[in-house]
Amino acid sequence: MTTYCDRCGEPATAGDHAACRTAREMEPPRYCPSCRRRMIVQVTPLGWTARCSKHGEPAS
Secondary structure: OOOEOOOOOOEOOOOOOHHHHHHHOOOOOOEOOOOOOEOEEEEEOOEEEEEEOOOEOOOO
């Protein structure tokens, strides 16, 4: 369940996140969509990994 925007960290239902959706086409997520924690993000030439200390790692 997505509660927060994974780019800006604000509540997913607050405001318009069109700019976030556009940016996410080229960028990895920065915030955990479940708990709003900053994720540990590693970008490589082949993709990215992002890990929340509480919820683990989504796939790129």
